[in-house]
Each structure stands twice: as C-alpha cells, then as structure tokens.
Amino acid sequence: MIGILLFSIIFASVIYSAAAGTAPEVSTAALSAGEEAVSLTLTLAGAMAVWGGVMKIAERSGLTEHLTNILKPILRLIFRGLKKDSPALRAIAMNMSANILGLGNAATPLGIEAMKRLEQEESPGEAASQNMIRLAVMNACSLEIFPATVAVMRSRAGSRAPTEIIPCVIFVSFASLAAALAVAEIFNASGGKK
C-alpha cells in the first residue's frame, strides 16, 4: 500500500515538473534526499538517546511501576468484564504507562503481551472482543506526555519555544482518545460490524 502511494507521489512529481519546468529543482531534491534523511536521523538519534537514557532511569527506579498502579483502577473503568486479578489488566496498565512516558521500545512488546492475555482470558475466536478493540484503539491514539521527537525537530528548525506546544498536545491527545473510545462503544452497542 505504501509502495503504491510512494510510486504515485513520485510519478505525479515527475509529470508535474515536466509540465511546470521544475525538473532542475526536482533533480536537486532527489540528490539531496539521502543527505536530509541522514541529518534528520542524526538529530533524532542524539535526542532519542538522551531521552531513552532518562526514561530508563525512570523505569529502573520504579517510576513506571508507580504509574502502572495508579493507572490500573482507571483502566478498569474502560476495560470492563475482566476478573479482579486479571493478568491482562496488569499488562494493559504496564503498556499504558510505557506509552505515557514515551518508552516506545517497551510499549509495543507490553501491548502485544496484553493483547495475547486478553485473547486467553476472553477467547473471542476469530472476531476481536471489545476489550481487544479498546486496547488497539488506545495504542493507535498517542498518549505520550512529552513528544520528544517533535520538540527536537522544532528546536532544530530554530523555534523560540520548542516545548510550548506540549499543553496543546496533551489536550488533543486526550480529547481524540476519548472520541475514539466513544466511537468504539457506539459501534459495539449498535452491534458493530461482526
């Protein structure tokens, strides 16, 4: 799918440049694309290394564990019908705290673990259970409290206040998550597309 999309973009660029006479600019862009990718990766790699280091300290000192315990009762309100000491709920809470702290490397394996546990506990067969859908939706909406990548890219582009967007990011993250979960509940209540 991505392949076709990229092909269409490149195809459109070449045809358009032939018509608009911008072929020299397109050639320059094609030649510098690799360099730009390397320079962006280097900026991101440096910042992500620092951020990963800080967050690993948080993980080892038990901060993520605290967050997991805080999240569990809240998540119980969203993921309904799970047993009291459900291992799935614990895995979900760990996945969410990793997401909130921006521990991308840790969040995905934890989330997949949570998904498998939900499958064990609810044995939904071939069609996803509502709790599995809730978990997928929560991971497909970003919950990161500090969007490090974006902040670094802003700073690199010469922003006066690279972090000033954070309150907006948190607000929009939560609002869109709430909307996505609400839509999932409406689908479920109306019978969904089984």
Add this chain to the structure above:
Amino acid sequence: MNFSSLILPVLILGVFMHGVFKKVDILDAFAEGARENLVTSAQLLPTLALLMLAVGMFRASGALGAFTSLIAPLFEFLGFPPECLPLALLRPVSGSGALSVLENILSEQGPDSFAGKVASVLMGSTETTFYTVAVYFGATKIKKTRHALASALAGDMTAFLLSAAAVRLFLG
C-alpha cells in the same frame, strides 16, 4: 519564560532525583536506554531516506504547492492550515512519511508559525494508526478486527480538527 518551558527541566530533575533516591545505577541505566534508542533511530534511516525522496521531489516539482492552494479555500473555512493537510493524510499511514512532511513544514513555514505549531501538535498527539492496529492484532489469531480501525481513525479525525482549534485557543 512560560510554564511549558519548565516541563522538560522539571521532568528530568524529577527522574534523576527519584533514581538517586532509589539507589539506581544512573550511568548504567542511562547508557542502556540511550543504546536502545540509538538502535531504534538507526533502523529508521532506510525508510526515512525513501520518504524524504518522495516528499522532497513532490515539493520541488511544485505539485505540493499546487495541491495546497487547490484545497486551501475548504480548509481555511474549517480553520485548518492547508499546509498541514499532507501531514494529516500521511500520519495514520506512515511514521517516516509524517516525519519528512513535518520536517518540510517546519523548514518552509517556520516552527513558530501557525501552520508549524498545528503540524507539531498533530504529529505529537497522533500515532501511525494502520501500523499499530495491524501489529497488535497480528500477534493474535483474530481475523476480524471489527470496528477497531474505524474507531481509531475517528480519533485521528478528532485530533486533526482539534489541533488547529487548540493552537488558536492556547497559543493565540
């Protein structure tokens, strides 16, 4: 100085304080986390190079500008900067694609312009939806994901509409 510039320093201080208090080997922990993320970033490069090629050619040809001015009236009506539309379209599909479009918007429009701020908020508050849903269900025996994708995309749509409103409201 505003409140949001304090978030990062305070967060870093808090983490280090908690680490020292709990007697964590700071150097060792930091090095491990840094190493993990360096590997992740290096893995990003090959796809990013491809996306940079496509997005860079599209912009340089003038097709991006033509496309933007074509849809501009509709999006100005919604209060959404038309320059951010390519980002909104690509964000749920490709993480690297979104990164290269964001880089483009930040350098062309400036990070502190309205479009630059909206693009930053949109990038920070959304995920690569299609990829996430595929990976999460891919690990199970589920064949029908029912309304998972539709609900997640409804979230993306909300983020898209709200990002411009939030920037206008909170950042003037």
